[in-house]
């Protein structure tokens with residue numbers, strides 16, 4: 001699976017980091033997500049789906 005982030009929408013709530021810390025982190029200012037793994041393993045799909053659901057601005061998508 002391939003992750004796409006709409007960086008302009010992200011305002012750093014960090015829900016995605018809590019849901020899937022293997023895939024998402026926050027920058028030092030805590031105001032924008034960092035994608036640690038653009039192509040996470042299938043085993044992480046549930047966690048990524050949780051991150052997508054929890055993101056308050058719907059900035060995360062799975063491509064394809």
Ligand code: SF4
Nearest residue numbers: 010011013014016055
């Ligand atoms: S949950 Fe959404 S808004 Fe919050 S850091 Fe992650 S991508 Fe950004």
